[in-house]
Amino acid sequence: MLYIIVILNFLTLIQCQMNLVTITPNHPDPLFNGSPAPPAIAARIVGGEEARPNSLPYQAALVINTKNGVFFCGGSLISTMHVLTAAHCVDGAEKVEVILGAHNIRELEPTQRRYITSKFIIHPEWDSYYLTNDIALVVLPEHVPLSRHIQVVALPSLSEARSTFRGMTGIISGWGRASDENKKISNVLRLVETDVISNHWCNVQYLGIIKSTQICTSGDLGKNTCNGDSGGPLVVNNRQVGIVSFGVAFGCQVGWPAVFTRVGNYLVWISKSTGISIRI
Numbered sequence: 001m002l003y004i005i006v007i008l009n010f011l012t013l014i015q016c017q018m019n020l021v022t023i024t025p026n027h028p029d030p031l032f033n034g035s036p037a038p039p040a041i042a043a044r045i046v047g048g049e050e051a052r053p054n055s056l057p058y059q060a061a062l063v064i065n066t067k068n069g070v071f072f073c074g075g076s077l078i079s080t081m082h083v084l085t086a087a088h089c090v091d092g093a094e095k096v097e098v099i100l101g102a103h104n105i106r107e108l109e110p111t112q113r114r115y116i117t118s119k120f121i122i123h124p125e126w127d128s129y130y131l132t133n134d135i136a137l138v139v140l141p142e143h144v145p146l147s148r149h150i151q152v153v154a155l156p157s158l159s160e161a162r163s164t165f166r167g168m169t170g171i172i173s174g175w176g177r178a179s180d181e182n183k184k185i186s187n188v189l190r191l192v193e194t195d196v197i198s199n200h201w202c203n204v205q206y207l208g209i210i211k212s213t214q215i216c217t218s219g220d221l222g223k224n225t226c227n228g229d230s231g232g233p234l235v236v237n238n239r240q241v242g243i244v245s246f247g248v249a250f251g252c253q254v255g256w257p258a259v260f261t262r263v264g265n266y267l268v269w270i271s272k273s274t275g276i277s278i279r280i
Contacts, residue, residue, distance in 0.1 A: 048172075048192030053103040054111055056173050058153035058240075059189060060085075061099040062138065062231065066092045072185060074174040074232025075138060076153050076240055080146065082274045083138040085231035086243050086261065087126035090136050094118065098138060101149040105175050106187050111149040115140050121273050123266070132211055134245040134261045137273055153233060153240045157279035160239070161264035165196045170217060170236040172244065172258070176228030185228050194218055194258075196236065202257045213265045215242045216257040234260045 060075035060083045073089035075098070083098055090096065095118045101111040119139035126133045144150060156163070173191040194217045202216035203209070210216065217234065234242030242260030263270075267278045 048190050051103070051173060051189045051191045053189075054101065054149045056171075056189065056191065057101070057147075057149055057151035058233065059102075059173055061102055061105055061175060062089060063097040063099070064089060064093045065095045065097075067094065068092070072175070072228065073230045074244065076233040076243075077144065077150065078152055078155060078240070078270070079274055079276050080143040080152070081140050082276070083140065084233075084240070084243060084263075084270070085136050085138060086245055087122045087134045087136040088128060088131075088245075089231040090120045090138065091122060091126065091128065093120060096120070096138055098140060100144060101147070103189050104187050105185070105189075111147075113144060113150065115142070115144075117141050123269065130209070131246050131259075132213060133266075135243055135263075135266050135269075137270070153235065154238055155267065155270065155276075155278065156239050156241060156264045158267060159280060161267055163241075163264065164198065165215065165236050165241055166198045168196050168236050169193050170196055170234045170241065172217065172229065172232065172234050174229030174232040174244070196234075196241075197257060202259070205257055206259070210259065213262050214245065215260050215262040217242075217260070219256050219258055 058076045060077055062073040062075050062083070062085060064071045064073060071089075073085055075083040075085035075089070077100060078084045095116060098115045098117065099105065100113045100115075102109060103111070117138060117140055121137040121139065123133040123135045126135070146152070171191055171193055173189060175185045175189060197216050197218045199210050199212065199214070199216065215234070229244050232244045233240045234244070241263055243263065245259050245261050247258045248256045270276060271278050
């Protein structure tokens with residue numbers, strides 16, 4: 001029983017991080033079993049490696065301005081006007097700087113394009129208590145010119161919407177911390193390859209809170225994502241199947257699954273919100 005209580009009390013939302021200079025974690029307090037979750041452990045892609053520059057041209061960085069400070073999340077370009085991210089990243093945002101074509105986030109690289117926007121579309125059923133429907137769109141102020149450094153990521157087709165992707169290898173990417181000791185986000189984009197697991201096994205480890213609208217990766221061998229990579233993509237076979245949503249607070253390298261919003265469940269909403277045609 002004590003073990004169960006510990007798990008419940010340590011479960012927490014993977015949230016954004018403070019601005020690119022101080023990078024102090026931002027921690028809302030979702031409630032589980034009546035107890036507020038404690039601060040999450042530091043954020044990063046763990047067990048991975050530096051991505052080859054501009055090899056993931058759909059990756060977006062989001063610098064998010066709120067009345068409580070400036071925070072950092074990931075995202076993915078899904079059209080020349082829209083970035084897909086997590087609802088918890090832009091919930092309460094006043095404006096967002098979207099950075100595309102970046103590798104070293106602390107430099108003004110010639111491949112980069114930066115846009116400021118105050119237009120966001122958060123899923124109408126986003127629930128910050130139960131962490132469900134954790135999906136949102138950032139609307140860019142103008143069409144992004146595509147290049148070999150900036151590309152849109154493919155979404156699942158309607159026929160793939162119900163696919164579990166269980167046992168398939170996915171790529172997670174972001175600028176989160178590279179180690180527990182590091183107090184700043186990574187300068188460069190990092191990635192990790194990890195396997196998608198069944199929702200049944202994920203639910204065993206999360207005590208029944210995982211929904212069919214979510215998808216999990218294993219976390220085995222310390223290959224995982226944590227709070228600094230919120231909103232970033234999980235890509236399987238060149239299709240984005242997940243959005244980084246939440247995990248456990250007691251460590252990203254303990255072998256616990258990471259939980260993502262399952263993109264296939266939201267294809268109709270994405271299409272209606274953006275005008276994007278979804279493949280059959």
